[in-house]
Amino acid sequence: MLTVVILTKNEEANLPRCLAAIPARYPIVIVDSGSSDNTLAIAKERGCRIYSNPWPGFAEQRNFAMDRCDIGTPWLLFVDADEVYPAAFYQSFDAGELKLEQADVLMVPSILYLRGKRLNHAPGYPIYHPRLARRETVRFVRNHTGHGEAVTDSCRIAYTELAYEHYFYHGEIIEWMHKHVDKAAQEVRLQPTHGAVMTTRGRLSVLLGRSWLRIIARFLYHFILRGGFMDGMAGLEFALMFTWYEATIYVQAKAANQARRDS
Known part of the structure; x- marks a missing residue:
């Protein structure tokens, strides 16, 4: 079984599209770091479980979700509010096609969208991120940039070519x-x-x-x-x-x- 975890702060513009793409069969946990807009109202309407924690960084907030949010499923999928995972990804997980038996974390590629336009070349693909994590064995740490996240090198890594859509910029x-x-x-x-x-x-x-x-x-x-x-x-x-x-x-x-x- 899988729990979807979304980290939020003032994501009312992005969250509805993100939630709409997540199948109803999966529980959703929101870890919010101080939203002042309608983010939490949108999450409550969908039936998400909501937790609050001041922003400590991506790695630390993901660890907070695994340690402090009463998640009992063996797998957690971390989805940012401006991201959309295709139905094929969830279907492949359910069917066991992601081959996770010998893996602790799945590296998932992203496709970037700028002002709603898909970028097919400029970002330089593939761009992989550790997004599907086995709760009992994965720990996140800050990566070399100081603000991004990585997993510890004790984790067994698997890869998929099923990319998610990242609507990272709308013109703001x-x-x-x-x-x-x-x-x-x-x-x-x-x-x-x-x-x-x-x-x-x-x-x-x-x-x-x-x-x-x-x-x-x-x-x-x-x-x-x-x-x-x-x-x-x-x-x-x-x-x-x-x-x-x-x-x-x-x-x-x-x-x-x-x-x-x-x-």
């Missing part, structure tokens, strides 16, 4: 930039977490370090190397957004280094 650029300024501050020093599973992308990021060349490389990677130009204006917008993010990390890293030299 100021809100997006504010959030990513905070994320950039955590990425100033990339520090791999001891004992955590690292993706190929993570290893490459740590290897490259913090150079101004990363800013140029970020744009070239998304727009040219991975074919973001074939996504049209959405591909260009995606490449520019994450080039800005890379520049923000670099500027903050440079300021931090200067402050250390001056102290």
Whole structure:
């Protein structure tokens, strides 16, 4: 059996679509970190069990769900409120087609949507995330960025090609930039977490370090190397957004280094 866990804070715009895609046969647990909009009313209408916990980070909030939310099913599927899992994913789980007998965590790929347009090239696929977790054996830890999550390297890993849809951006650029300024501050020093599973992308990021060349490389990677130009204006917008993010990390890293030299 499976419990779906959704982490929320002010997700009234995203949550209805997310919930509508989850089959009624699965219990849903909401872990909320202080919503002030209609998020909790929407969750209650669907019959979700609701828990509250101040935001400690993705890894810690997922562990809170496993430890403190009275979940008795052996498997938990972590779904963000701006994500939609296809019916085929749930059907494959029920039919035992995901081959989880020898696995503790399933790495699930994502397909990104910008302003509702599917990005087929720019993000650089596949992008895997640890989303289906065996409750008794999985622990989440912060990954090398300081804000993302990974699982401990004692976990047995399996992969699926059944991707979920991630509607990560609807055009709220100021809100997006504010959030990513905070994320950039955590990425100033990339520090791999001891004992955590690292993706190929993570290893490459740590290897490259913090150079101004990363800013140029970020744009070239998304727009040219991975074919973001074939996504049209959405591909260009995606490449520019994450080039800005890379520049923000670099500027903050440079300021931090200067402050250390001056102290």
